[in-house]
Amino acid sequence: MTMHQFHAAQGAQVADDGIPTTYSDLLTEYxxxxxxxxxxxxSHEGRIRVTGSHRADLLNRISTNELLKLA
Incomplete structure (x- = not known):
């Protein structure tokens, strides 16, 4: 199931750019x-592509998580 399908199944109201804006009333969501x-x-906020032999080390250094331990 894609995120779009998930949002639709949950009854999301979606903006023109495809980003869900709400699922119910504000008080319930709060x-x-x-x-x-x-x-x-x-997922709409962007992605980066990292290449090269030291890419895992670079990602580990710029992340707050220890990515090398996740592999």
Whole structure:
């Protein structure tokens, strides 16, 4: 299931650029953020392509996570 399909299945209202703006009323979403779990799709914010033999080291250095341990 793609993120777009997931958002549609959850009844999201989607902006012209394809980004979900809301699923329900503001108070319900605020309560969910305070007491439960909220999923934010931020895939539209961009990506980078890293190449070269030292790419894993570079990503590990610029990330707050230890990416080399995730592999």
């Amino acid at each position: 309560r969910a953020a305070q007491t439960a779990t909220v999923l934010l799709d931020r």
